[in-house]
Amino acid sequence: xxxxxxxxxxxxxxxxxxxxxxxxxxxxxxxxxxxxxxxxxxxxxxxxxxxxxxxxxxxxxxxxxxxxxxxxxxxxxxxxxxxxxxxxxxxxxxxxxxxxxxxxxxxxxxxxxxxxxxxxxxxxxxxxxxxxxxxxxxxxxxxxxxxxxxxxxxxxxxxxxxxxxxxxxxxxxxxxxxxxxxxxxxxxxxxxxxxxxxxxxxxxxxxxxxxxxxxxxxxxxxxxxxxxxxxxxxxxxxxxxxxxxxxxxxxxxxxxxxxxxxxxxxxxxxxxxxxxxxxxxxxxxxxxxxxxxxxxxxxxxxxxxxxxxxxxxxxxxxxxxxxxxxxxxxxxxxxxxxxxxxxxxxxxxxxxxxxxxxxxxxxxxxxxxxxxxxxxxx
Amino acid sequence: xxxxxxxxxxxxxxxxxxxxxxxxxxxxxxxxxxxxxxxxxxxxxxxxxxxxxxxxxxxxxxxxxxxxxxxxxxxxxxxxxxxxxxxxxxxxxxxxxxxxxxxxxxxxxxxxxxxxxxxxxxxxxxxxxxxxxxxxxxxxxxxxxxxxxxxxxxxxxxxxxxxxxxxxxxxxxxxxxxxxxxxxxxxxxxxxxxxxxxxxxxxxxxxxxxxxxxxxxxxxxxxxxxxxxxxxxxxxxxxxxxxxxxxxxxxxxxxxxxxxxxxxxxxxxxxxxxxxxxxxxxxxxxxxxxxxxxxxxxxxxxxxxxxxxxxxxxxxxxxxxxxxxxxxxxxxxxxxxxxxxxxxxxxxxxxxxxxxxxxxxxxxxxxxxxxxxxxxxx
Numbered sequence: 001x002x003x004x005x006x007x008x009x010x011x012x013x014x015x016x017x018x019x020x021x022x023x024x025x026x027x028x029x030x031x032x033x034x035x036x037x038x039x040x041x042x043x044x045x046x047x048x049x050x051x052x053x054x055x056x057x058x059x060x061x062x063x064x065x066x067x068x069x070x071x072x073x074x075x076x077x078x079x080x081x082x083x084x085x086x087x088x089x090x091x092x093x094x095x096x097x098x099x100x101x102x103x104x105x106x107x108x109x110x111x112x113x114x115x116x117x118x119x120x121x122x123x124x125x126x127x128x129x130x131x132x133x134x135x136x137x138x139x140x141x142x143x144x145x146x147x148x149x150x151x152x153x154x155x156x157x158x159x160x161x162x163x164x165x166x167x168x169x170x171x172x173x174x175x176x177x178x179x180x181x182x183x184x185x186x187x188x189x190x191x192x193x194x195x196x197x198x199x200x201x202x203x204x205x206x207x208x209x210x211x212x213x214x215x216x217x218x219x220x221x222x223x224x225x226x227x228x229x230x231x232x233x234x235x236x237x238x239x240x241x242x243x244x245x246x247x248x249x250x251x252x253x254x255x256x257x258x259x260x261x262x263x264x265x266x267x268x269x270x271x272x273x274x275x276x277x278x279x280x281x282x283x284x285x286x287x288x289x290x291x292x293x294x295x296x297x298x299x300x301x302x303x304x305x306x307x308x309x310x311x312x313x314x315x316x317x318x319x320x321x322x323x324x325x326x327x328x329x330x331x332x333x334x335x336x337x338x339x340x341x342x343x344x345x346x347x348x349x350x351x352x353x354x355x356x357x358x359x360x361x362x363x364x365x366x367x368x369x370x371x372x373x374x375x376x377x378x
Numbered sequence: 379x380x381x382x383x384x385x386x387x388x389x390x391x392x393x394x395x396x397x398x399x400x401x402x403x404x405x406x407x408x409x410x411x412x413x414x415x416x417x418x419x420x421x422x423x424x425x426x427x428x429x430x431x432x433x434x435x436x437x438x439x440x441x442x443x444x445x446x447x448x449x450x451x452x453x454x455x456x457x458x459x460x461x462x463x464x465x466x467x468x469x470x471x472x473x474x475x476x477x478x479x480x481x482x483x484x485x486x487x488x489x490x491x492x493x494x495x496x497x498x499x500x501x502x503x504x505x506x507x508x509x510x511x512x513x514x515x516x517x518x519x520x521x522x523x524x525x526x527x528x529x530x531x532x533x534x535x536x537x538x539x540x541x542x543x544x545x546x547x548x549x550x551x552x553x554x555x556x557x558x559x560x561x562x563x564x565x566x567x568x569x570x571x572x573x574x575x576x577x578x579x580x581x582x583x584x585x586x587x588x589x590x591x592x593x594x595x596x597x598x599x600x601x602x603x604x605x606x607x608x609x610x611x612x613x614x615x616x617x618x619x620x621x622x623x624x625x626x627x628x629x630x631x632x633x634x635x636x637x638x639x640x641x642x643x644x645x646x647x648x649x650x651x652x653x654x655x656x657x658x659x660x661x662x663x664x665x666x667x668x669x670x671x672x673x674x675x676x677x678x679x680x681x682x683x684x685x686x687x688x689x690x691x692x693x694x695x696x697x698x699x700x701x702x703x704x705x706x707x708x709x710x711x712x713x714x715x716x717x718x719x720x721x722x723x724x725x726x727x728x729x730x731x732x733x734x735x736x737x738x739x740x741x742x743x744x745x746x747x748x749x750x751x752x753x754x755x756x
Contacts, residue, residue, distance in 0.1 A: 040704060040711040045718075047691065068703045072679060076699060084695045301450060313425065317462045321454060325446045326418060332713055333418040340423075 003140075003189050003216065005248045011362040013265035014240070017354050020056075020248055020269070022140040023187050024080060024088040027055040029248065030264045030357075032350045033090060033272040034343050038063045039083040042277055043332075043339040046085050051313075052344050053351075056088035056140070058272040061133055062097030065123075066116050070136040078138030078186060090272070091139035092252075093130040093193075099148045107147065109164065127172035131190070135179060138186040143219060144172035146193040151225045158197035165195045166209040173213045191250060193221040198231050200238045207242040218243050219250040220268070229259060233266050240267030257286050257349055258373040261366035264353050276346045280338035283327045286345045290373050292320070294338070299324045312344035381518075381567050381594065383626045389740040391643035392618070395732050398434075398626055398647070400518040401565050402458060402466040405433040407626065408642045408735075410728045411468060411650040412721050416441045417451075417461040420655055421710075421717040424463050429691075430722050431729075434466035434518075436650040439511055440475030443501075444494050448514040456516030456564060468650070469517035470630075471508040471571075477526045485525065487542065505550035509568070513557060516564040521597060522550040524571040529603045536575035543573045544587040551591045569628060571599040576609050578616045585620040596621050597628040598646070607637060611644050618645030635664050635727055636751040639744035642731050654724045658716035661705045664723045668751050670698070672716070677702045690722035 002023040009017035020027040034041045034049065036057045041049060049057065059079060064070060076082040079089055095112065098105055102114035102123075111126030127145045134142035145168050147161040169192050176190045192215040196202030203220075210218060220239050223232045236251055243249055250270035251263050263271060276286065285292040287307035292299070294306070305315035306323060314323075314337045326334035349369070356365035380401040387395035398405040412419045412427065414435045419427060427435065437457060442448060454460040457467055473490065476483055480492035480501075489504030505523045512520035523546050525539040547570050554568045570593040574580030581598075588596060598617050601610045614629055621627055628648035629641050641649060654664065663670040665685035670677070672684070683693035684701060692701075692715045704712035727747070734743035 038703070038707045038709060039700070040707075040709050043710045043714065045691075045711065045714060046695065063707075067707060068678065068699075072699075075679060076681065076697075082697075082700060082703075084697070084700065300446065301453060303454065313423075317424065319454075319460075319462070321446075321450075322417070322460060322462065325416070325460075329416045329418075329441075329445060331416060331418050332421040332710060333423065335710055336421065336423060336714060 002187055005217070005246065007245060009357055011265070011357040011360055013362045014237075014267045015261075015264040015353070015357050015362045016267060016269060017357040018248070018269060022056075022088045022189075024086060024140055025055060027088055028354060029269040030350055030353055031056060031270050032260070032346045033058040033270060034346070035060075035272055035274045035277060036083070037274075038067070039079060041339070041343070042281065043336045044343065046083065048340060049085070049343075050087070052340070053347055054087070054343070056090060056270075057085060058090050058092065059137070059139065060097055061091045061094035061130065061137065062101065064091075064137060065094060065133050066118055070133040074136040074138070080138065088141070089137075089139040090141040090250075090270075091134045091137055091143065093143040093145040094125055094133065095130065095145045096148050098125055109167070111145070127168040128175040131172045131175045132179075135176075135185050135188060138188070140188065141217065142176070142188050142190045144169045144190065144192055146195055146221055148222060149197065151197060151222070151227060153197040155199060155202075158195075158199055158202055161197075162195050162202055162206050165193065165206065169193070169210055169213055173215070189216045191215055191217040191219050193219045193252070194239050195222050196235075197222060198227050198235060200235065203235050203238050204242055207239050211242070211244075215247075217248040217250065219252050221252045223251065224254045229262070233262050236263060236266035236268055243267075257346065258370050260346075260349055261353055261356070261362060261369060264357070265362055265366065273346075276342035277339050280342040281335045283334070283338065285323075285338055286342050288369075288372055294320060294323050295327050296324075306341050307345070310341065310345065311348075312341050314338075314341040314344075380565055383595070383624065385623060387735055389643070389735040389738055391740045392615075392645045393639075393642045393731070393735045393740045394645060394647060395735040396626070396647060400434075400466045400567075402464060402518055403433060405466055406732060407647040408728055408731055409434060409648050410638070410724045411436040411648060412724070413438075413650055413652045413655060414461070415652075416445070417457060419717070419721070420659065421713045422721065424461065426718060427463070427721075428465070430718070431725055432465070432721070434468060434648075435463060436468050436470065437515070437517065438475055439469045439472035439508065439515065440479065442469075442515060443472060443511050444496055448511040452514035452516070458516065466519070467515075467517040468519040468628075468648075469512045469515055469521065471521040471523040472503055472511065473508065473523045474526050476503055487545070489523070505546040506553040509550045509553045510557075513554075513563050513566060516566070518566060519595070520554070520566050520568045522547045522568060522570055524573055524599055526600060527575065529575060529600070529605060531575040533577060533580075536573075536577055536580055539575075540573050540580055540584050543571065543584065547571070547588055547591055551593070567594045569593055569595040569597050571597045571630070572617050573600050574613075575600060576605050576613060578613065581613050581616050582620055585617050589620070589622070593625075595626040595628065597630050599630045601629065602632045607640070611640050614641060614644035614646055621645075635724065636748045638724075638727055639731055639734070639740060639747060642735070643740055643744065651724075654720035655717050658720040659713045661712070661716065663701075663716055664720050666750055672698060672701050673705050674702075684719050685723070688719065688723065689726075690719050692716075692719040692722075
C-alpha cells in the first residue's frame with residue numbers, strides 16, 4: 001500500500017500538520033489544491049505548477065467524463081499520463097457539476113439523470129458509475145457521489161439528502177472495494193462526504209453513518225455555499241470532532257484567503273477552490289493587503305509589483321501598470337500572469353499556515369492575516 | 379555609440395551571418411523577431427521568451443500609441459522597463475496598422491488621418507509623430523513612416539507611394555537626427571523602408587533615394603502581401619544588391635517556415651511575422667514535417683509529441699492528444715503551449731539557418747526543409 005497519512009503536529013486550536021503519501025508523491029497538509037477542471041489549471045502549464053510547489057491538483061470528473069471521455073483517458077494510461085502531471089490528483093465525483101451545470105437534471109435513488117451542457121446528450125450518473133469513471137481516470141483520491149442540495153435547506157430536505165448520500169456512499173464503497181487493486185485498476189483512495197446542511201445534529205449523524213463504511217479519508221461537503229463563515233466553521237468543527245484523528249479531512253470548495261486559517265483551525269487538512277484561478281481571470285489579484293482590482297485606473301502608472309511582500313516570479317518582474325495594461329488590452333498573458341500570482345498566493349498562505357502550526361501560532365497568524373487583509377491595498 | 383552591426387560569414391547564396399549589437403543585447407542574425415503587438419507576445423511571459431532564446435521582439439507602435447499611450451510608457455521609463463523585457467525591441471512605424479485596422483483613414487502629404495479602432499477618436503500620424511512616439515517608447519530600432527499600398531498596385535500608384543515614402547523618410551530622418559541622443563531621448567537606430575511594389579526598377583529607385591538619407595539599416599516593406607513567393611524573393615534580391623553590405627536588412631512581415639531560408643538567401647538579416655503566434659491560437663502547429671492541425675480527430679489518442687524532432691519544453695512533456703483536448707475544451711493553456719512550441723520552432727529554424735550558413739550549406743538546408751515540410755505530418 002503506497003498510501004498513508006500521518007499527523008505530526010497539532011496546534012492548540014486543533015489545526016494539524018501532516019503528510020499524505022500517495023503513489024504520486026507526498027502532500028504536506030494542510031494543503032490547498034488548485035483546480036484543474038478539464039485537466040488543466042487554466043492558464044498555467046504543469047511546469048509552472050511544479051515551480052509553484054503544487055503537490056496535488058483537483059480535476060473535475062463531470063468535465064473529463066464528457067470531454068475527452070474517461071475511457072479515452074484510461075486508454076491513454078490515466079489522467080496523470082494524459083495531462084503529464086506526475087504529482088497527486090484528487091477527482092470529485094461529478095455530482096456537484098451535474099447539479100449546477102447540466103440541464104434537465106433528475107435525481108432518484110438510482111442516481112442522477114442529466115443532459116450534457118456541451119451537446120445535450122443524455123447521461124445517468126450513479127454512485128457506481130462515478131466510482132468507475134474515477135478509477136478510469138486513475139486519480140489518487142476519488143470522491144463518492146453525494147446529493148448536493150440548495151442552501152438554506154429545510155430540515156426535511158437536508159434529512160432526505162443525508163439518507164441518500166449515505167446509501168450512495170455504501171454502494172460506491174462496495175463497488176470500489178470489489179475493483180480497487182484488481183488487474184487494470186489503479187491504486188486509489190476513496191473518500192466519503194459528510195452532508196447535513198447547516199444542522200449540527202444531521203452533520204454528526206452523517207459522519208457516524210459514513211464512519212461505518214470505513215473510508216481512508218473524509219470530506220465535508222455542502223458548505224461555504226452562502227451561509228455565514230461562522231456557520232461553515234461550526235459545522236466543520238462538529239464533523240471534525242467525530243472523524244478519526246489519523247485520517248485526512250477535506251473541506252470541499254473553500255475558500256477566501258483570509259478564511260483558510262480558520263478552516264485549518266477547525267481541523268481540516270485539505271481544501272480546494274476555484275477562487276484564485278477564476279478571480280485572476282477577472283483581474284482580481286490577492287495580496288497580503290487584500291484584493292487588488294487591477295483594472296482600476298489608480299494602477300495605470302503604478303510601478304510597484306502586485307504585492308511588494310510576494311516572492312512569486314510575476315511580482316519579481318512585472319508592475320501593476322503592466323498587468324493593468326494587459327487586462328485593458330484583453331491579452332491572454334494577463335490571465336497567465338494573474339493566475340500565476342494568485343495560485344502562488346494561496347499555496348504560500350498554506351505554507352505559512354503550516355509554519356504557524358509548527359510554532360503553535362495559528363491563532364496569531366489568522367488574526368494577522370485578517371488585520372492586514374481587511375486593511376486593503378495601498 | 380552602443381549600436382553596431384557586422385557580417386562575419388557569407389554563404390555562396392548571399393545569405394549572411396552577423397551580429398547586431400544594441401544597448402539591450404546582441405542579436406545573432408539572421409534573426410526572427412516574435413511579434414509582441416501590445417507589449418506582450420500573446421500567451422508567453424517574458425521569462426518564457428528568454429528561455430526560448432528570443433533576442434529581439436517587435437512591438438506595434440499603433441497599438442501602444444492608442445493604449446496605454448506612448449507618453450505613459452515614456453513616463454514609465456520606456457517600453458523595456460514597462461514590459462520588463464531587458465533584451466532588444468524593434469517598433470514599427472504604426473503605418474501598416476493605421477492602413478489595415480483603423481477607420482476612415484485619409485492620407486495626404488502631411489500624414490495619415492485616422493480614427494482609432496478602439497474608441498473612434500481622431501488622430502493624425504505624421505512622419506515626425508511616428509518618430510517621436512517611437513523615441514518615447516525607447517525601442518532599440520525604430521522604423522520610418524511609409525505609405526503602404528494595396529497589392530497588386532498599378533504602376534502610377536506605386537510610383538506615387540514611392541515618392542511619398544521617400545519624402546516622409548527624409549522628414550522622419552531630420553526629426554530623428556535633431557532629437558536622438560539629446561537629454562531625455564534614448565539611444566536608437568532608425569531604419570528606412572524601401573517600397574516600390576513589385577516593380578524591380580521602382581524598388582531600385584526607392585533604395586537609391588533612401589541611401590542618400592544614410593540610415594544605419596534598411597527594411598524592405600510591402601512584400602509578402604499576396605504576390606508569388608518568387609516575386610517576393612526577386613524584389614528582396616534586387617534591393618539587397620543595392621544596400622550596403624555592412625548594414626542590416628530587414629524583410630518585413632515574413633514568412634512561412636519553409637520560406638525563411640529563401641529570404642536569408644536573398645541577403646536578408648531580420649524578419650518578423652505573426653504567423654507562429656496567430657496560427658498557434660488557431661490550433662495550427664508548425665513541425666519539421668509540416669503543419670499539424672491539432673483539432674483534427676486523428677490526433678485524439680495520439681501519444682506522440684507535436685513534433686518528435688523538437689526539443690522544446692512542450693514537446694518534451696505533452697502529447698498531441700492532450701493539446702487537442704485543450705483546444706477542444708477552449709482552454710487558455712492550449713494557446714499558451716501551442717504558442718510556446720511555434721515560437722520555438724521559428725527561432726530554432728533560424729538557429730539552423732545560421733548553422734547552415736556557417737557550413738556554406740544554406741541551399742541544401744532550404745531544400746531539405748522544403749522536402750520534409752511538403753511531405754506533411756505523419
